[in-house]
Amino acid sequence: MSMVEVAQVAKKYDGSFEALKGVDLNIEQGEILALLGPNGAGKTTLISIICGLVTPTGGHIRVGGHDVITDYRETRRLVGLVPQEINLEPFEKVLNTVRFSRGLFGLKRDDAKIEDVLRRLSLWDKRDTPIRALSGGMKRRVLIAKALAHEPKVLFLDEPTAGVDVELRRDMWEIVADLKARGTTIILTTHYIEEAEAIADRIGVINRGRILLVEDKQSLMTRLGRKELRISLDAPLDALPPSLEGRGLELQDGGQMLVHSYDSTAERSGIARLMADLATEGIAVRDVATRQSSLEEIFVNMVHSEEEAA
Amino acid sequence: MNLRGIWAIYHYEMSRFFRTLMQSFLSPVISTSLYFVVFGAAIGSRIDEVEGVSYGAFIVPGLVMLSVITQAIANASFGIYFPKFIGTIYELLSAPVNFLEIVIGYVGAAATKALFIGVVILGTATLFVDLHVEHPVAMVAFLVLTCVSFALLGFIIGIWAGNFEQLQLVPLLVVTPLIFLGGSFYSISMLPPVWQTITLFNPVVYLISGFRWAFFGMADVPVGLSLLAIAGFTALCLAVIWWIFRTGWRLRS
Numbered sequence: 001m002s003m004v005e006v007a008q009v010a011k012k013y014d015g016s017f018e019a020l021k022g023v024d025l026n027i028e029q030g031e032i033l034a035l036l037g038p039n040g041a042g043k044t045t046l047i048s049i050i051c052g053l054v055t056p057t058g059g060h061i062r063v064g065g066h067d068v069i070t071d072y073r074e075t076r077r078l079v080g081l082v083p084q085e086i087n088l089e090p091f092e093k094v095l096n097t098v099r100f101s102r103g104l105f106g107l108k109r110d111d112a113k114i115e116d117v118l119r120r121l122s123l124w125d126k127r128d129t130p131i132r133a134l135s136g137g138m139k140r141r142v143l144i145a146k147a148l149a150h151e152p153k154v155l156f157l158d159e160p161t162a163g164v165d166v167e168l169r170r171d172m173w174e175i176v177a178d179l180k181a182r183g184t185t186i187i188l189t190t191h192y193i194e195e196a197e198a199i200a201d202r203i204g205v206i207n208r209g210r211i212l213l214v215e216d217k218q219s220l221m222t223r224l225g226r227k228e229l230r231i232s233l234d235a236p237l238d239a240l241p242p243s244l245e246g247r248g249l250e251l252q253d254g255g256q257m258l259v260h261s262y263d264s265t266a267e268r269s270g271i272a273r274l275m276a277d278l279a280t281e282g283i284a285v286r287d288v289a290t291r292q293s294s295l296e297e298i299f300v301n302m303v304h305s306e307e308e309a310a
Numbered sequence: 311m312n313l314r315g316i317w318a319i320y321h322y323e324m325s326r327f328f329r330t331l332m333q334s335f336l337s338p339v340i341s342t343s344l345y346f347v348v349f350g351a352a353i354g355s356r357i358d359e360v361e362g363v364s365y366g367a368f369i370v371p372g373l374v375m376l377s378v379i380t381q382a383i384a385n386a387s388f389g390i391y392f393p394k395f396i397g398t399i400y401e402l403l404s405a406p407v408n409f410l411e412i413v414i415g416y417v418g419a420a421a422t423k424a425l426f427i428g429v430v431i432l433g434t435a436t437l438f439v440d441l442h443v444e445h446p447v448a449m450v451a452f453l454v455l456t457c458v459s460f461a462l463l464g465f466i467i468g469i470w471a472g473n474f475e476q477l478q479l480v481p482l483l484v485v486t487p488l489i490f491l492g493g494s495f496y497s498i499s500m501l502p503p504v505w506q507t508i509t510l511f512n513p514v515v516y517l518i519s520g521f522r523w524a525f526f527g528m529a530d531v532p533v534g535l536s537l538l539a540i541a542g543f544t545a546l547c548l549a550v551i552w553w554i555f556r557t558g559w560r561l562r563s
Contacts, residue, residue, distance in 0.1 A: 013563065051404040054563050073312070073406040081404050087397030096325070103318025104405045146401065 001065060002026040003154055003185045004050065009059035011045055011209075019045040021209040022059065027154070027187055032180055033214075034200035035189045036299060042209040043189035044084060047156045051081045063154060077105060080152030084159040084189075086139045090132035094123055097131065098145045105150035117148050121175065137168040144175065155179060157188040161195060173199050193296040197221075207303050220298070227264035228291045229271055232257055234284035241281050247274070264292065315407040319415025320422075323389055327423050338377055338427045342434040345373055349495055350438060360497050363526050366439040371522040372494030373435065378428040378453065379460045379489055379514070383481050386420035386464030391471050394561075403562060409555030413548075417465050421457035428453055441525070448533070449524035455540050456517055460485075462547035469560050488514045498530040513539055 004027035011020040020042045027033050035043050048054040050061055052072060061068045063075040089097060098114055118124040121141040126134060131142060140160065147155060157176070161169040176186055176199055190196055196203050197217070204214040213220075236255035247270070250259045258278075262269045278285060327334055346366065354365040361368075393399040402412060435441060443449050463485075471477040492514030498506055509515055510531070520536025523529035529536070554561065 053400055053403050055558055076404060076406040079404070081400065083397070083400050085397055087400055089393075089396060089398055091329075096322075100318050100322045101401060103321070104315050104401065104407065106312040106314045106406055108314065 003029040003064060004187070005060075005062045006046070006050070007060045007062075009046070009049060009056050009061060011042075011049060011054065012057045019209055020049075020056075023206075023209070023211050025204060025211055025214060027185060028202075029153075029185055030180070030183055031201045032176065032186045032188070032199055033202050033204060034196035034217075035187065035204045035206055036191065036193065036196050037189070037206035038191060038303060041206045043206055044158055045209075046206070047081070047158050047187070047189060051079055051156060052076060053081075073106075077150065078153045080147035080150065080155045082140075082143045082147045082155065082157045082160060084162060086136070086143065088131045088139055088142060091130055093128050093130055094118070094134070094142055094145075095127040097142065098149050101146040102149040107150050113151070114149065117145050120178065121145050137164065137171070140164070140168075140172070141175075148179075152184070154185045154187070157186065159189055159191070161190065161192065169195070193299055205299060205302055207306055210306075212302055212306060226261055226292075227269075229260040229262065229269075229274070230257060230289045230291060231260070231278070231285055232287040232289075234286045237283070241283075243281060244274075244277060249274075312407050312411050315405060316411045316415045316418075319402075319407075319412065320419045323416060323419030324422065327385075327419070334423065334427070335430060338381075338430050339434050341377070342373060342431045343438075345369070346435070346438045353495075360500070361526075361528050363528070364439065367441060368497075368522075368526075369495050370432070370435045370439065370441060371525050372492075372518050374428050374431050374453070375456065375514070375518050375521055376489050376494050377431050378424045378456055379485065379517075380481065381427045382420055382424035382457050382460035383464035383467065383485060385423045386417055386461040387468035387471065387477055387481075388464075389416045389420055390465055390468035391477055394469070395474075399561070409552060412555075413462070413465065413551055417458065417461040420461035420464060421454070424457040424461065425454065428457070443525050444527045445524040449521070452517070452521045452524055452536075452540070455544065456521070459540055459544040459547060462544060462551065466547060466550055466554070469554055488512050489518075493518050493530060513543060516540065 004025070006023055006025040006027075009020055009023045010018070012018050023042070023046060025046075035046070037043050045054060049056045050063065050068060052068060052075075064078045066074040066078075068075045092100075095114065095118070098118065099109065102114065103109065115124060118127055121144060123138065123141055123145055126138060131139060134142065144157075144160075160176075161172050164172065173195070176188070180186060188195075188200075200217050202214060203217050203220055205212040233256055237251060237258075238255060240249060240251060248261055250261075251257070252259055260271070260274055262271070275285075349369055350366040357365045359365065359368075393402060407415075432441070467477065467480050471479075491509065492512050493509070498509055498515065498519075501509060516531055516536040516539035519530040520533050520540070523533045523536070553559070
């Protein structure tokens with residue numbers, strides 16, 4: 001059974017704007033799913049519906065087998081939400097606001113549990129600091145601590161690293177990895193491809209209120225990831241010599257660059273033979289580079305072709 | 311029922327109150343003293359008694375009501391508006407609490423604060439005038455009911471308000487005039503007949519009248535009617551809040 005089952009979920013706002021158009025999505029227990037999409041794709045709306053902040057206009061959602069509307073008490077106890085904006089009461093102390101979150105979710109006060117959460121997030125030393133005195137990165141950690149205070153099974157992170165510097169982003173990834181190791185199911189939205197690539201098990205691409213694909217990250221990379229060998233030539237070529245034709249080679253930059261596309265997972269890449277043939281033809285090579293198409297390109301292509309179709 | 315959730319909200323709201331306890335305590339003491347100086351000394355020197363009660367004592371129930379109503383509205387409206395304003399409302403809306411639990415937490419805390427201030431004012435008043443309460447149980451009941459019902463109204467205002475100006479709008483433009491014109495500082499019987507009739511449309515009249523009856527055994531309107539009015543008002547506010555959470559008005563999109 002999936003931890004979260006989203007079936008045909010739709011959201012139409014009053015102004016007839018359709019934020020979600022029948023979304024289906026299953027999230028498995030213990031995985032990290034990255035929802036990737038441009039701004040306004042419907043990522044936050046989807047998360048907000050699962051967490052109870054937005055009312056859907058169609059479809060069903062189950063968390064841990066319970067319906068999020070009729071059994072909201074059960075589902076909300078299972079779910080923790082880290083919002084995109086830093087929504088915190090500035091005058092409150094770290095410890096108090098995290099304690100409040102635990103109580104709000106109906107759990108008995110447990111100082112040891114709260115201490116554990118705060119220590120894991122390196123917040124224990126700041127427990128008596130008013131939130132307004134914390135740095136931006138620390139405030140994000142407080143949001144995570146609040147979301148973890150009731151020991152949720154599923155954690156939603158809405159753009160956890162938006163506007164965060166590189167170092168803090170890596171910190172955040174470590175936190176996420178630690179949570180996964182403890183068995184928490186994690187769904188994060190992002191528009192940084194790099195992030196999805198770095199930490200997700202599966203990647204869902206969402207655009208204009210539709211899920212375009214959900215796939216295992218590795219297979220997605222393999223399936224769509226082409227590798228290129230880019231060879232800078234000493235002297236430009238007008239045309240490919242006949243011996244090199246018919247191998248998918250391409251001349252670029254006015255004949256200065258020879259590009260060889262190949263499947264990096266295939267048994268033979270053909271690189272060795274190509275280099276040998278170049279030497280035979282007397283073509284001097286100045287430099288060689290390889291390049292793998294990133295998720296970013298896959299994503300941009302997918303979003304573009306969808307927009308063209310629309 | 312998520313009792314721990316209710317307690318978490320109540321406790322959180324009250325801790326804000328305790329952080330500023332001196333302010334919470336001093337401001338009603340000072341304002342009450344000022345009212346006694348101005349109304350009691352200046353006007354009281356011209357009006358000896360109202361229906362057999364010294365003017366100083368006569369205005370005590372009205373004074374208490376004035377502060378209690380204002381405070382209940384201000385605390386409850388701020389209590390729910392502030393999380394909306396800074397965005398922390400997301401946590402409340404994604405927590406396993408229902409509307410009644412949220413209301414009990416917020417309104418309970420706001421009513422407690424208002425009650426505290428009411429008691430402080432009564433205490434301060436005894437420094438200025440001799441007070442005796444004829445119906446203590448009724449007095450407490452009226453006080454508590456007023457705290458609760460106006461905290462409910464404040465809660466509605468807090469959800470409705472889109473900015474801080476709107477938060478002040480209803481208390482300033484509607485509630486304060488109603489309280490001042492509701493017989494806080496005079497008996498309705500002192501008004502010309504036409505105004506007596508018009509005044510009966512002011513709901514606050516029933517509250518102050520009932521409260522004053524608990525002190526002195528005399529009232530502008532029958533005490534049963536007062537109780538009915540406050541009960542009706544409480545029920546109306548509860549119904550509105552129930553509707554707000556059912557539809558998600560100004561809370562959920």
